[in-house]
Amino acid sequence: MNIVNVDYDGLIPNNVELARDARVKKALEKWHPGYIDWWHDMGPQVFQQSPVYLRTAVSVDPKGWAKFDYVRMPEYKWGILLAPPVEDRKIAFGAHRGEPAWQEVPGEYRAMLRRLIVIQGDTEPASVEQQRHLGKTAPSLYDLRNLFQVNVEEGRHLWAMVYLLQKYFGADGREEAEALLQRRSGDPDTPRMLGAFNEKTPDWLSFFMFTVFTDRDGKMQLEALAQSGFDPLSRTCRFMLTEEAHHMFVGETGVGRIVERTCTAMKDAGIEDAYDIEAVRKLGVIDLPTIQKKANLHFSLSLDLFGNEISTNAANAFHAGLKGRFREDKLEDDHALESDTYPVLRLVDGAITKQDVPALSGLNMRLRDDYVRDCNSGFGRWNRAVEKLGIRFEFKLPHVAFHRQIGEFASIKADPAGNILSDAEWQKRRDEFLPSDSDRVFIEGLMQPELTPAKFASWIAPPKVGIDNKPGDFEYVKIAE
Numbered sequence: 371m372n373i374v375n376v377d378y379d380g381l382i383p384n385n386v387e388l389a390r391d392a393r394v395k396k397a398l399e400k401w402h403p404g405y406i407d408w409w410h411d412m413g414p415q416v417f418q419q420s421p422v423y424l425r426t427a428v429s430v431d432p433k434g435w436a437k438f439d440y441v442r443m444p445e446y447k448w449g450i451l452l453a454p455p456v457e458d459r460k461i462a463f464g465a466h467r468g469e470p471a472w473q474e475v476p477g478e479y480r481a482m483l484r485r486l487i488v489i490q491g492d493t494e495p496a497s498v499e500q501q502r503h504l505g506k507t508a509p510s511l512y513d514l515r516n517l518f519q520v521n522v523e524e525g526r527h528l529w530a531m532v533y534l535l536q537k538y539f540g541a542d543g544r545e546e547a548e549a550l551l552q553r554r555s556g557d558p559d560t561p562r563m564l565g566a567f568n569e570k571t572p573d574w575l576s577f578f579m580f581t582v583f584t585d586r587d588g589k590m591q592l593e594a595l596a597q598s599g600f601d602p603l604s605r606t607c608r609f610m611l612t613e614e615a616h617h618m619f620v621g622e623t624g625v626g627r628i629v630e631r632t633c634t635a636m637k638d639a640g641i642e643d644a645y646d647i648e649a650v651r652k653l654g655v656i657d658l659p660t661i662q663k664k665a666n667l668h669f670s671l672s673l674d675l676f677g678n679e680i681s682t683n684a685a686n687a688f689h690a691g692l693k694g695r696f697r698e699d700k701l702e703d704d705h706a707l708e709s710d711t712y713p714v715l716r717l718v719d720g721a722i723t724k725q726d727v728p729a730l731s732g733l734n735m736r737l738r739d740d741y742v743r744d745c746n747s748g749f750g751r752w753n754r755a756v757e758k759l760g761i762r763f764e765f766k767l768p769h770v771a772f773h774r775q776i777g778e779f780a781s782i783k784a785d786p787a788g789n790i791l792s793d794a795e796w797q798k799r800r801d802e803f804l805p806s807d808s809d810r811v812f813i814e815g816l817m818q819p820e821l822t823p824a825k826f827a828s829w830i831a832p833p834k835v836g837i838d839n840k841p842g843d844f845e846y847v848k849i850a851e
Protein backbone atom coordinates (compact mmCIF):
# COMPACT_ATOMS: atom_id res chain seq x y z
CA MET A 371 0.00 0.00 0.00
CA ASN A 372 1.15 3.54 -0.65
CA ILE A 373 -0.52 6.91 -0.35
CA VAL A 374 -2.03 6.68 -3.83
CA ASN A 375 -3.37 3.14 -3.55
CA VAL A 376 -5.83 2.12 -0.92
CA ASP A 377 -5.58 -0.68 1.64
CA TYR A 378 -8.70 -2.81 1.14
CA ASP A 379 -7.83 -5.65 3.49
CA GLY A 380 -9.49 -4.45 6.65
CA LEU A 381 -13.00 -3.36 7.52
CA ILE A 382 -12.23 0.25 6.62
CA PRO A 383 -10.41 0.87 3.31
CA ASN A 384 -7.88 3.63 3.79
CA ASN A 385 -4.66 5.23 2.67
CA VAL A 386 -3.74 6.53 6.13
CA GLU A 387 -2.04 3.39 7.44
CA LEU A 388 -4.87 2.62 9.80
CA ALA A 389 -3.43 -0.87 10.34
CA ARG A 390 -0.54 0.76 12.19
CA ASP A 391 -2.69 3.11 14.24
CA ALA A 392 -4.37 0.80 16.74
CA ARG A 393 -6.07 3.56 18.75
CA VAL A 394 -7.81 5.24 15.82
CA LYS A 395 -8.58 1.92 14.13
CA LYS A 396 -10.32 0.73 17.30
CA ALA A 397 -12.24 3.99 17.65
CA LEU A 398 -13.45 3.82 14.04
CA GLU A 399 -14.35 0.15 14.32
CA LYS A 400 -16.41 1.04 17.38
CA TRP A 401 -18.15 3.85 15.47
CA HIS A 402 -18.82 1.63 12.43
CA PRO A 403 -21.90 -0.34 13.71
CA GLY A 404 -23.59 2.91 14.72
CA TYR A 405 -22.96 4.25 11.24
CA ILE A 406 -24.45 1.13 9.62
CA ASP A 407 -27.48 1.41 11.93
CA TRP A 408 -27.83 5.05 10.90
CA TRP A 409 -27.56 4.07 7.20
CA HIS A 410 -30.33 1.47 7.64
CA ASP A 411 -32.54 3.87 9.61
CA MET A 412 -31.91 7.10 7.71
CA GLY A 413 -30.35 6.09 4.36
CA PRO A 414 -32.34 5.28 1.20
CA GLN A 415 -35.79 3.91 2.05
CA VAL A 416 -35.88 1.48 -0.86
CA PHE A 417 -33.56 -0.84 -2.84
CA GLN A 418 -31.04 -1.24 -0.01
CA GLN A 419 -30.65 -4.89 -1.03
CA SER A 420 -30.50 -4.30 -4.80
CA PRO A 421 -27.14 -4.36 -6.58
CA VAL A 422 -26.37 -0.81 -7.78
CA TYR A 423 -23.74 0.04 -10.39
CA LEU A 424 -21.60 2.30 -8.19
CA ARG A 425 -18.15 3.75 -8.34
CA THR A 426 -15.90 3.17 -5.37
CA ALA A 427 -12.68 5.04 -4.76
CA VAL A 428 -9.75 2.63 -4.95
CA SER A 429 -6.97 5.17 -5.26
CA VAL A 430 -6.42 8.89 -4.93
CA ASP A 431 -4.54 9.13 -8.20
CA PRO A 432 -6.33 11.87 -10.20
CA LYS A 433 -5.77 9.85 -13.38
CA GLY A 434 -7.84 6.88 -12.25
CA TRP A 435 -9.18 6.67 -8.75
CA ALA A 436 -12.48 4.82 -9.08
CA LYS A 437 -13.76 1.42 -10.11
CA PHE A 438 -17.36 0.67 -11.14
CA ASP A 439 -19.22 -2.44 -10.09
CA TYR A 440 -22.52 -3.71 -8.69
CA VAL A 441 -22.68 -3.22 -4.93
CA ARG A 442 -25.49 -3.48 -2.38
CA MET A 443 -25.43 -0.13 -0.64
CA PRO A 444 -24.97 -1.34 2.96
CA GLU A 445 -21.90 -3.25 1.69
CA TYR A 446 -20.37 -0.16 0.06
CA LYS A 447 -16.72 0.30 1.06
CA TRP A 448 -16.78 3.62 2.87
CA GLY A 449 -13.13 4.42 3.12
CA ILE A 450 -10.81 7.08 4.48
CA LEU A 451 -8.93 8.72 1.68
CA LEU A 452 -6.62 11.68 1.81
CA ALA A 453 -5.06 13.32 -1.24
CA PRO A 454 -1.28 12.76 -1.39
CA PRO A 455 0.73 15.19 0.76
CA VAL A 456 2.37 18.18 -0.90
CA GLU A 457 6.02 18.03 -0.01
CA ASP A 458 7.19 20.80 2.30
CA ARG A 459 3.74 22.44 2.27
CA LYS A 460 3.57 25.85 3.98
CA ILE A 461 0.62 27.70 5.48
CA ALA A 462 -0.50 30.02 2.69
CA PHE A 463 -2.38 32.80 4.51
CA GLY A 464 -3.10 34.51 7.81
CA ALA A 465 -0.84 35.15 10.79
CA HIS A 466 1.19 31.94 10.28
CA ARG A 467 1.81 32.40 6.58
CA GLY A 468 5.08 30.76 5.50
CA GLU A 469 5.28 28.41 8.52
CA PRO A 470 5.19 24.64 7.83
CA ALA A 471 1.64 23.32 7.55
CA TRP A 472 0.46 21.70 10.81
CA GLN A 473 0.43 17.91 10.97
CA GLU A 474 -1.11 18.05 14.45
CA VAL A 475 -3.88 20.28 15.76
CA PRO A 476 -2.52 23.69 16.77
CA GLY A 477 -3.55 23.89 20.45
CA GLU A 478 -4.63 27.52 20.39
CA TYR A 479 -7.07 26.90 17.54
CA ARG A 480 -8.39 23.53 18.62
CA ALA A 481 -11.98 24.61 19.33
CA MET A 482 -12.28 26.64 16.11
CA LEU A 483 -10.93 23.79 14.00
CA ARG A 484 -13.18 21.23 15.65
CA ARG A 485 -16.23 23.44 15.00
CA LEU A 486 -15.40 23.76 11.29
CA ILE A 487 -14.94 19.99 10.95
CA VAL A 488 -18.14 19.22 12.85
CA ILE A 489 -20.21 21.64 10.74
CA GLN A 490 -18.78 20.19 7.55
CA GLY A 491 -19.41 16.65 8.85
CA ASP A 492 -22.99 17.43 9.86
CA THR A 493 -24.07 18.40 6.35
CA GLU A 494 -23.09 15.04 4.84
CA PRO A 495 -25.52 12.68 6.63
CA ALA A 496 -28.11 15.48 6.58
CA SER A 497 -28.30 15.41 2.79
CA VAL A 498 -28.71 11.61 2.77
CA GLU A 499 -31.59 11.99 5.24
CA GLN A 500 -33.19 14.69 3.09
CA GLN A 501 -33.05 12.47 -0.01
CA ARG A 502 -33.97 9.12 1.52
CA HIS A 503 -37.47 8.85 0.08
CA LEU A 504 -36.56 9.78 -3.51
CA GLY A 505 -35.76 6.22 -4.60
CA LYS A 506 -39.50 5.51 -4.56
CA THR A 507 -40.18 7.94 -7.41
CA ALA A 508 -37.05 7.74 -9.59
CA PRO A 509 -37.64 8.81 -13.22
CA SER A 510 -35.24 6.09 -14.50
CA LEU A 511 -32.71 3.50 -13.39
CA TYR A 512 -29.97 5.88 -14.53
CA ASP A 513 -31.22 8.60 -12.17
CA LEU A 514 -31.80 6.12 -9.37
CA ARG A 515 -28.20 5.02 -9.63
CA ASN A 516 -26.98 8.62 -9.60
CA LEU A 517 -29.02 9.37 -6.47
CA PHE A 518 -27.51 6.37 -4.70
CA GLN A 519 -24.00 7.31 -5.87
CA VAL A 520 -24.41 10.75 -4.36
CA ASN A 521 -25.80 9.21 -1.16
CA VAL A 522 -22.98 6.70 -0.60
CA GLU A 523 -20.37 9.39 -1.29
CA GLU A 524 -21.99 11.78 1.19
CA GLY A 525 -21.71 8.86 3.60
CA ARG A 526 -18.03 8.60 2.77
CA HIS A 527 -17.61 12.32 3.39
CA LEU A 528 -19.05 11.80 6.85
CA TRP A 529 -16.40 9.11 7.38
CA ALA A 530 -13.77 11.58 6.23
CA MET A 531 -14.72 14.13 8.91
CA VAL A 532 -15.18 11.44 11.56
CA TYR A 533 -11.66 10.19 10.88
CA LEU A 534 -10.28 13.68 11.57
CA LEU A 535 -12.32 13.93 14.78
CA GLN A 536 -11.26 10.49 16.01
CA LYS A 537 -7.63 10.84 15.06
CA TYR A 538 -6.92 14.38 16.21
CA PHE A 539 -9.49 15.37 18.86
CA GLY A 540 -9.43 12.58 21.49
CA ALA A 541 -12.45 12.15 23.76
CA ASP A 542 -14.33 15.21 22.56
CA GLY A 543 -13.73 14.13 18.95
CA ARG A 544 -15.35 10.78 19.78
CA GLU A 545 -18.32 12.55 21.33
CA GLU A 546 -18.75 14.75 18.27
CA ALA A 547 -18.53 11.67 16.02
CA GLU A 548 -21.37 10.08 17.99
CA ALA A 549 -23.44 13.26 17.86
CA LEU A 550 -23.12 13.33 14.05
CA LEU A 551 -25.11 10.07 14.03
CA GLN A 552 -27.71 11.39 16.48
CA ARG A 553 -28.87 14.65 14.89
CA ARG A 554 -31.59 14.35 12.25
CA SER A 555 -32.51 16.61 9.35
CA GLY A 556 -35.68 18.52 10.16
CA ASP A 557 -36.05 17.09 13.68
CA PRO A 558 -37.53 19.78 15.95
CA ASP A 559 -35.44 18.64 18.96
CA THR A 560 -32.16 17.49 17.36
CA PRO A 561 -31.95 19.23 13.97
CA ARG A 562 -28.91 19.35 11.70
CA MET A 563 -26.73 22.39 12.28
CA LEU A 564 -27.29 24.54 9.19
CA GLY A 565 -30.67 25.77 7.96
CA ALA A 566 -30.74 24.39 4.40
CA PHE A 567 -30.04 20.89 5.71
CA ASN A 568 -33.29 20.86 7.65
CA GLU A 569 -35.42 21.69 4.61
CA LYS A 570 -37.32 19.05 2.66
CA THR A 571 -36.21 17.71 -0.73
CA PRO A 572 -39.75 16.78 -1.76
CA ASP A 573 -39.23 15.75 -5.40
CA TRP A 574 -36.63 15.08 -8.07
CA LEU A 575 -36.58 18.64 -9.38
CA SER A 576 -35.66 19.72 -5.86
CA PHE A 577 -33.01 16.99 -5.71
CA PHE A 578 -31.39 18.26 -8.91
CA MET A 579 -31.60 21.87 -7.71
CA PHE A 580 -30.09 20.84 -4.37
CA THR A 581 -27.16 19.18 -6.12
CA VAL A 582 -26.71 22.27 -8.32
CA PHE A 583 -26.88 24.88 -5.57
CA THR A 584 -26.26 23.24 -2.20
CA ASP A 585 -23.58 20.82 -3.36
CA ARG A 586 -21.95 23.82 -4.99
CA ASP A 587 -21.81 25.49 -1.58
CA GLY A 588 -20.15 22.23 -0.55
CA LYS A 589 -17.62 22.70 -3.32
CA MET A 590 -16.85 26.30 -2.28
CA GLN A 591 -16.55 25.46 1.42
CA LEU A 592 -14.35 22.43 0.65
CA GLU A 593 -12.17 24.58 -1.60
CA ALA A 594 -11.76 27.05 1.28
CA LEU A 595 -10.98 24.24 3.76
CA ALA A 596 -8.62 22.58 1.26
CA GLN A 597 -6.44 25.67 1.75
CA SER A 598 -6.24 25.00 5.49
CA GLY A 599 -2.92 25.15 7.29
CA PHE A 600 -4.06 22.00 9.13
CA ASP A 601 -2.70 19.59 6.55
CA PRO A 602 -4.88 16.52 7.26
CA LEU A 603 -8.00 18.66 6.72
CA SER A 604 -6.58 20.12 3.52
CA ARG A 605 -5.73 16.69 2.13
CA THR A 606 -9.11 15.27 3.11
CA CYS A 607 -11.01 18.09 1.43
CA ARG A 608 -8.90 17.91 -1.70
CA PHE A 609 -9.99 14.33 -2.27
CA MET A 610 -13.63 15.06 -1.38
CA LEU A 611 -13.66 17.70 -4.13
CA THR A 612 -12.91 15.00 -6.71
CA GLU A 613 -16.14 13.23 -5.75
CA GLU A 614 -18.16 16.45 -5.35
CA ALA A 615 -17.73 17.29 -9.04
CA HIS A 616 -19.97 14.33 -9.99
CA HIS A 617 -22.71 15.52 -7.64
CA MET A 618 -22.91 18.88 -9.39
CA PHE A 619 -22.81 17.11 -12.74
CA VAL A 620 -25.85 15.06 -11.66
CA GLY A 621 -27.70 18.27 -10.73
CA GLU A 622 -26.73 20.38 -13.70
CA THR A 623 -27.44 17.72 -16.29
CA GLY A 624 -30.58 16.70 -14.38
CA VAL A 625 -32.07 20.20 -14.59
CA GLY A 626 -30.72 20.49 -18.16
CA ARG A 627 -32.56 17.29 -19.16
CA ILE A 628 -35.81 18.54 -17.61
CA VAL A 629 -35.48 21.85 -19.47
CA GLU A 630 -34.73 20.02 -22.72
CA ARG A 631 -37.75 17.75 -22.34
CA THR A 632 -40.06 20.69 -21.61
CA CYS A 633 -38.84 22.73 -24.57
CA THR A 634 -39.03 19.77 -26.94
CA ALA A 635 -42.59 18.94 -25.83
CA MET A 636 -43.60 22.61 -26.24
CA LYS A 637 -42.15 22.74 -29.71
CA ASP A 638 -43.80 19.47 -30.76
CA ALA A 639 -47.15 20.80 -29.51
CA GLY A 640 -46.64 24.20 -31.13
CA ILE A 641 -46.72 26.10 -27.80
CA GLU A 642 -44.61 29.26 -27.99
CA ASP A 643 -45.59 31.02 -24.79
CA ALA A 644 -43.53 29.61 -21.90
CA TYR A 645 -46.02 31.25 -19.51
CA ASP A 646 -48.99 29.27 -20.86
CA ILE A 647 -48.50 27.06 -17.85
CA GLU A 648 -51.71 25.10 -18.08
CA ALA A 649 -51.08 24.08 -21.71
CA VAL A 650 -47.47 23.11 -20.97
CA ARG A 651 -48.41 21.05 -17.93
CA LYS A 652 -50.98 19.13 -19.96
CA LEU A 653 -48.02 17.73 -21.92
CA GLY A 654 -46.77 15.95 -18.80
CA VAL A 655 -43.70 18.18 -18.46
CA ILE A 656 -42.66 20.88 -15.96
CA ASP A 657 -43.21 24.43 -17.19
CA LEU A 658 -40.14 26.67 -17.27
CA PRO A 659 -41.49 29.31 -14.80
CA THR A 660 -41.92 26.58 -12.16
CA ILE A 661 -38.37 25.38 -12.78
CA GLN A 662 -37.23 28.99 -12.24
CA LYS A 663 -39.17 29.14 -8.95
CA LYS A 664 -37.47 25.98 -7.72
CA ALA A 665 -34.12 27.50 -8.64
CA ASN A 666 -35.08 30.66 -6.70
CA LEU A 667 -35.85 28.55 -3.65
CA HIS A 668 -32.72 26.40 -3.65
CA PHE A 669 -30.36 29.23 -4.57
CA SER A 670 -31.65 31.42 -1.74
CA LEU A 671 -31.50 28.57 0.81
CA SER A 672 -27.93 27.86 -0.28
CA LEU A 673 -26.87 31.53 0.05
CA ASP A 674 -27.75 31.26 3.73
CA LEU A 675 -25.00 28.64 4.08
CA PHE A 676 -22.36 31.33 3.65
CA GLY A 677 -23.27 32.87 7.02
CA ASN A 678 -23.47 36.56 7.85
CA GLU A 679 -22.25 39.47 5.74
CA ILE A 680 -19.90 40.52 8.51
CA SER A 681 -18.37 37.61 10.38
CA THR A 682 -15.81 37.55 13.15
CA ASN A 683 -15.77 33.74 12.91
CA ALA A 684 -14.68 33.92 9.27
CA ALA A 685 -12.05 36.60 10.06
CA ASN A 686 -10.66 34.51 12.93
CA ALA A 687 -10.54 31.30 10.89
CA PHE A 688 -8.60 33.05 8.12
CA HIS A 689 -6.25 34.88 10.50
CA ALA A 690 -5.54 31.56 12.22
CA GLY A 691 -4.73 29.89 8.88
CA LEU A 692 -7.57 27.37 9.19
CA LYS A 693 -9.95 28.38 6.36
CA GLY A 694 -8.75 30.26 3.29
CA ARG A 695 -10.40 31.88 0.32
CA PHE A 696 -11.52 30.13 -2.86
CA ARG A 697 -8.27 29.06 -4.56
CA GLU A 698 -6.20 31.10 -2.12
CA ASP A 699 -3.00 29.69 -3.59
CA LYS A 700 -3.81 31.29 -6.96
CA LEU A 701 -4.52 34.78 -5.58
CA GLU A 702 -1.97 37.52 -5.68
CA ASP A 703 -2.01 39.74 -2.60
CA ASP A 704 -0.43 39.70 0.85
CA HIS A 705 -2.70 36.81 2.05
CA ALA A 706 -3.07 38.59 5.37
CA LEU A 707 -5.76 41.14 4.40
CA GLU A 708 -5.19 43.14 7.61
CA SER A 709 -5.51 46.52 5.92
CA ASP A 710 -7.67 45.61 2.88
CA THR A 711 -11.35 46.23 2.32
CA TYR A 712 -13.96 44.26 0.40
CA PRO A 713 -17.24 45.55 -1.08
CA VAL A 714 -20.28 43.91 0.49
CA LEU A 715 -24.02 44.42 -0.12
CA ARG A 716 -25.64 45.53 3.15
CA LEU A 717 -28.88 46.97 4.42
CA VAL A 718 -28.19 50.63 5.20
CA ASP A 719 -31.13 52.79 6.37
CA GLY A 720 -33.51 50.31 4.80
CA ALA A 721 -31.79 50.31 1.39
CA ILE A 722 -29.59 47.65 -0.25
CA THR A 723 -26.22 49.37 -0.47
CA LYS A 724 -22.70 48.34 -1.42
CA GLN A 725 -20.28 49.13 1.39
CA ASP A 726 -16.54 48.62 1.78
CA VAL A 727 -15.88 46.58 4.92
CA PRO A 728 -12.63 45.22 6.38
CA ALA A 729 -11.64 42.38 4.04
CA LEU A 730 -11.23 39.91 6.91
CA SER A 731 -14.77 40.48 8.20
CA GLY A 732 -16.16 40.23 4.66
CA LEU A 733 -14.66 36.82 3.87
CA ASN A 734 -17.98 34.94 3.89
CA MET A 735 -19.22 37.35 1.23
CA ARG A 736 -16.12 37.01 -0.84
CA LEU A 737 -16.65 33.24 -0.95
CA ARG A 738 -20.34 33.81 -1.67
CA ASP A 739 -19.47 36.12 -4.60
CA ASP A 740 -17.23 33.38 -6.02
CA TYR A 741 -20.13 30.98 -5.55
CA VAL A 742 -22.60 33.22 -7.39
CA ARG A 743 -20.20 33.50 -10.32
CA ASP A 744 -19.92 29.71 -10.41
CA CYS A 745 -23.73 29.31 -10.31
CA ASN A 746 -24.10 31.60 -13.30
CA SER A 747 -22.18 29.20 -15.49
CA GLY A 748 -24.90 26.53 -14.99
CA PHE A 749 -27.62 29.06 -15.85
CA GLY A 750 -25.76 29.93 -19.05
CA ARG A 751 -25.86 26.30 -20.17
CA TRP A 752 -29.61 25.94 -19.51
CA ASN A 753 -30.33 29.22 -21.30
CA ARG A 754 -28.35 28.14 -24.33
CA ALA A 755 -30.35 24.90 -24.45
CA VAL A 756 -33.66 26.85 -24.30
CA GLU A 757 -32.51 29.16 -27.06
CA LYS A 758 -31.34 26.30 -29.23
CA LEU A 759 -34.78 24.71 -28.99
CA GLY A 760 -36.34 27.98 -30.13
CA ILE A 761 -38.25 28.88 -26.94
CA ARG A 762 -38.26 32.47 -25.65
CA PHE A 763 -37.41 32.24 -21.95
CA GLU A 764 -34.41 33.16 -19.83
CA PHE A 765 -33.46 31.67 -16.48
CA LYS A 766 -32.05 34.26 -14.08
CA LEU A 767 -30.33 33.97 -10.73
CA PRO A 768 -32.31 35.89 -8.10
CA HIS A 769 -30.79 38.81 -6.21
CA VAL A 770 -28.88 37.92 -3.04
CA ALA A 771 -31.44 39.84 -0.94
CA PHE A 772 -34.26 37.56 -2.13
CA HIS A 773 -35.84 35.15 0.40
CA ARG A 774 -33.09 35.13 3.00
CA GLN A 775 -33.11 33.71 6.49
CA ILE A 776 -29.55 34.47 7.56
CA GLY A 777 -27.77 37.81 7.45
CA GLU A 778 -28.85 41.39 6.89
CA PHE A 779 -31.55 40.67 4.34
CA ALA A 780 -33.38 38.25 6.63
CA SER A 781 -35.18 41.26 8.07
CA ILE A 782 -36.65 42.43 4.73
CA LYS A 783 -38.67 41.04 1.89
CA ALA A 784 -37.32 41.48 -1.65
CA ASP A 785 -38.39 40.23 -5.06
CA PRO A 786 -35.95 38.23 -7.24
CA ALA A 787 -34.79 41.46 -8.89
CA GLY A 788 -33.81 42.90 -5.49
CA ASN A 789 -36.68 45.39 -5.08
CA ILE A 790 -37.73 45.70 -1.46
CA LEU A 791 -41.39 44.77 -0.88
CA SER A 792 -43.74 45.43 2.01
CA ASP A 793 -44.91 42.39 3.95
CA ALA A 794 -48.33 42.71 2.35
CA GLU A 795 -46.89 42.86 -1.18
CA TRP A 796 -44.69 39.87 -0.44
CA GLN A 797 -47.66 37.85 0.81
CA LYS A 798 -49.60 38.78 -2.30
CA ARG A 799 -46.82 37.96 -4.74
CA ARG A 800 -44.91 35.17 -2.99
CA ASP A 801 -46.31 32.46 -5.28
CA GLU A 802 -44.90 34.30 -8.32
CA PHE A 803 -41.39 33.83 -6.92
CA LEU A 804 -41.39 30.54 -5.02
CA PRO A 805 -43.10 27.17 -5.60
CA SER A 806 -46.75 27.44 -4.52
CA ASP A 807 -48.87 24.68 -3.02
CA SER A 808 -50.42 24.01 -6.42
CA ASP A 809 -46.96 23.82 -8.05
CA ARG A 810 -46.00 21.28 -5.44
CA VAL A 811 -49.13 19.22 -6.03
CA PHE A 812 -48.53 19.29 -9.79
CA ILE A 813 -44.90 18.17 -9.47
CA GLU A 814 -45.81 15.52 -6.93
CA GLY A 815 -48.34 14.14 -9.44
CA LEU A 816 -45.56 13.72 -12.01
CA MET A 817 -43.32 11.80 -9.63
CA GLN A 818 -44.22 8.26 -10.70
CA PRO A 819 -41.38 5.72 -10.74
CA GLU A 820 -40.06 4.55 -14.12
CA LEU A 821 -37.79 1.60 -13.48
CA THR A 822 -37.71 -0.19 -16.84
CA PRO A 823 -34.22 -0.14 -18.37
CA ALA A 824 -33.92 2.47 -21.17
CA LYS A 825 -37.18 4.20 -20.16
CA PHE A 826 -37.56 7.69 -18.70
CA ALA A 827 -40.44 9.51 -17.02
CA SER A 828 -42.41 11.89 -19.28
CA TRP A 829 -40.83 15.02 -17.80
CA ILE A 830 -37.11 14.32 -18.28
CA ALA A 831 -34.96 13.62 -21.34
CA PRO A 832 -32.45 10.73 -21.39
CA PRO A 833 -28.80 11.63 -20.76
CA LYS A 834 -26.42 12.14 -23.66
CA VAL A 835 -24.05 9.45 -22.38
CA GLY A 836 -24.32 6.71 -19.82
CA ILE A 837 -22.36 6.39 -16.61
CA ASP A 838 -19.02 4.70 -17.30
CA ASN A 839 -20.04 4.89 -20.99
CA LYS A 840 -22.71 2.25 -20.53
CA PRO A 841 -25.37 1.90 -23.26
CA GLY A 842 -28.87 3.39 -22.94
CA ASP A 843 -30.56 0.13 -21.85
CA PHE A 844 -28.01 -0.66 -19.15
CA GLU A 845 -29.53 -1.97 -15.91
CA TYR A 846 -27.96 0.49 -13.46
CA VAL A 847 -29.91 -0.96 -10.53
CA LYS A 848 -30.94 -4.63 -10.47
CA ILE A 849 -34.28 -4.08 -8.85
CA ALA A 850 -35.45 -7.69 -8.97
CA GLU A 851 -32.42 -9.28 -7.27
Ligand code: BYC
Nearest residue numbers: 490493497564565584585588591674675677678681683684
Ligand atom coordinates in the same frame (compact mmCIF):
# COMPACT_ATOMS: atom_id res chain seq x y z
N1 BYC B 1 -27.76 28.04 9.47
O1 BYC B 1 -20.26 34.37 11.98
P1 BYC B 1 -21.32 33.76 11.14
C1 BYC B 1 -21.69 20.59 1.98
C2 BYC B 1 -24.51 30.55 12.53
S1 BYC B 1 -22.20 22.18 2.32
C3 BYC B 1 -27.66 28.02 10.82
O2 BYC B 1 -21.70 34.48 9.92
P2 BYC B 1 -19.63 31.77 10.14
C4 BYC B 1 -22.69 19.68 1.40
C5 BYC B 1 -23.02 30.28 12.67
O3 BYC B 1 -22.77 28.89 12.80
C6 BYC B 1 -20.79 22.96 3.09
N2 BYC B 1 -26.74 28.74 11.49
O4 BYC B 1 -20.93 32.28 10.79
C7 BYC B 1 -23.57 20.10 0.44
C8 BYC B 1 -22.68 31.07 13.88
O5 BYC B 1 -23.06 30.32 15.02
P3 BYC B 1 -22.24 30.44 16.41
C9 BYC B 1 -20.69 22.73 4.57
C10 BYC B 1 -25.90 29.52 10.79
O6 BYC B 1 -19.08 30.77 11.08
C11 BYC B 1 -24.52 19.23 -0.07
C12 BYC B 1 -23.60 32.27 13.81
O7 BYC B 1 -24.66 31.90 12.92
N3 BYC B 1 -19.44 23.20 5.10
O8 BYC B 1 -20.59 20.25 2.20
O9 BYC B 1 -18.74 32.83 9.64
C13 BYC B 1 -24.57 17.91 0.38
C14 BYC B 1 -22.86 33.50 13.35
O10 BYC B 1 -22.65 33.45 11.95
C15 BYC B 1 -25.95 29.58 9.39
C16 BYC B 1 -19.27 24.36 5.77
O11 BYC B 1 -20.21 25.09 6.00
C17 BYC B 1 -26.93 28.80 8.73
N4 BYC B 1 -27.05 28.79 7.39
O12 BYC B 1 -20.19 31.07 8.81
C18 BYC B 1 -23.69 17.49 1.34
C19 BYC B 1 -17.87 24.72 6.17
N5 BYC B 1 -25.00 30.44 8.97
O13 BYC B 1 -20.86 29.94 16.12
C20 BYC B 1 -22.74 18.35 1.85
C21 BYC B 1 -17.69 24.94 7.63
C22 BYC B 1 -24.39 30.89 10.07
O14 BYC B 1 -22.28 31.87 16.76
N6 BYC B 1 -18.51 26.01 8.16
N7 BYC B 1 -24.92 30.34 11.16
O15 BYC B 1 -23.03 29.53 17.30
C23 BYC B 1 -18.20 27.32 8.12
O16 BYC B 1 -17.19 27.69 7.57
C24 BYC B 1 -19.08 28.32 8.81
O17 BYC B 1 -19.55 27.73 9.96
C25 BYC B 1 -20.28 28.84 8.00
C26 BYC B 1 -20.98 29.99 8.78
C27 BYC B 1 -19.82 29.30 6.64
C28 BYC B 1 -21.35 27.77 7.83
